[in-house]
Every structure is written in C-alpha cells, then in structure tokens.
Amino acid sequence: MGPEHVSATQGPSGAIARSADRCDACGAGPDERHGRPLNVHEVWVYDDVKHVQTLVGLRPLCGTCSACVHIGRTGAVAIERGGIDMNELRDHMAKVNGYTRAEIDQHITAAFRLWRARSDFPNWCQDYGEHAAVMTVENLKGSPRIR
Numbered sequence: 001m002g003p004e005h006v007s008a009t010q011g012p013s014g015a016i017a018r019s020a021d022r023c024d025a026c027g028a029g030p031d032e033r034h035g036r037p038l039n040v041h042e043v044w045v046y047d048d049v050k051h052v053q054t055l056v057g058l059r060p061l062c063g064t065c066s067a068c069v070h071i072g073r074t075g076a077v078a079i080e081r082g083g084i085d086m087n088e089l090r091d092h093m094a095k096v097n098g099y100t101r102a103e104i105d106q107h108i109t110a111a112f113r114l115w116r117a118r119s120d121f122p123n124w125c126q127d128y129g130e131h132a133a134v135m136t137v138e139n140l141k142g143s144p145r146i147r
C-alpha cells in the first residue's frame with residue numbers, strides 16, 4: 001500500500017498540525033499533557049483500475065482518531081507491544097461517526113477486505129495532486145510509511 005501518513009512534525013503536514021487546534025473528526029485538541037501535536041492525515045482517492053492513489057486533502061486528527069483511521073496498523077502494534085485497548089477505539093469510532101458497534105465492526109471488516117484487494121497490486125502510483133509542490137522528498141524525509 002502507498003503512503004498514508006506523514007510525520008506530524010515535518011514539512012507541510014507539520015505546519016498543518018501546528019496550526020490546527022482541533023481534531024477534524026472528533027474535535028479533541030492536541031495532547032498537551034504528553035506534548036503531542038495533532039497528527040495530519042492524508043486523504044487519498046483510489047483509482048482501482050489504473051492503480052493510482054491521488055492525494056485530495058490533509059486533515060488534522062487527534063491521536064485516537066488517527067489510531068482509528070489506521071486500525072490495521074494500530075491492531076498490529078497492539079499485538080506487538082500491547083497497551084492499546086482496541087475496544088476503546090471501536091467505541092470512539094462508533095461515537096464519532098454515530099454508528100453502532102455492530103456497524104463499526106462491519107465497516108472495519110469491509111475496510112480490511114478492500115485493503116487486501118488493493119494490496120494484491122504491489123505497485124500503486126501516487127499522485128499528490130494540488131499538494132505536489134509541497135510533497136517533496138525533502139519534506140517527506142523521515143516519514144515512516146512513504147515508499
């Protein structure tokens with residue numbers, strides 16, 4: 001899969017994270033107790049025929065919403081390191097989206113199915129769209145999920 005996350009402290013994402021004061025999904029502020037800014041989530045649109053993912057937006061998310069958006073990665077980290085309450089995250093997703101827990105579980109199942117199908121194609125191309133001018137190698141240096 002292609003890039004999904006840019007470091008919250010670098011490049012254009014860092015500027016957005018520093019300037020945003022609320023999570024775009026749930027309204028939470030930065031985690032000031034732990035000194036963490038909001039994360040910046042890249043919003044991609046996928047062309048499943050041409051295998052091109054296009055960056056259509058950047059949005060500030062709190063750590064909890066970011067963990068929910070990347071539920072697969074979060075689940076892997078939970079298994080590896082522990083200390084993450086996946087049920088708590090599901091409850092957060094349900095509350096923020098106005099869904100029942102059953103609807104959230106269906107959504108997660110569907111998201112994993114789509115992710116697996118898209119992962120069958122290993123060479124997705126990225127189109128940074130209107131963000132291309134700021135999505136430079138220098139700005140993205142150190143981003144863990146960029147390939």
Ligand SMILES: [Zn+2]
Pocket residue numbers: 023024025026027028061062063064065066
């Ligand atoms: Zn949030």
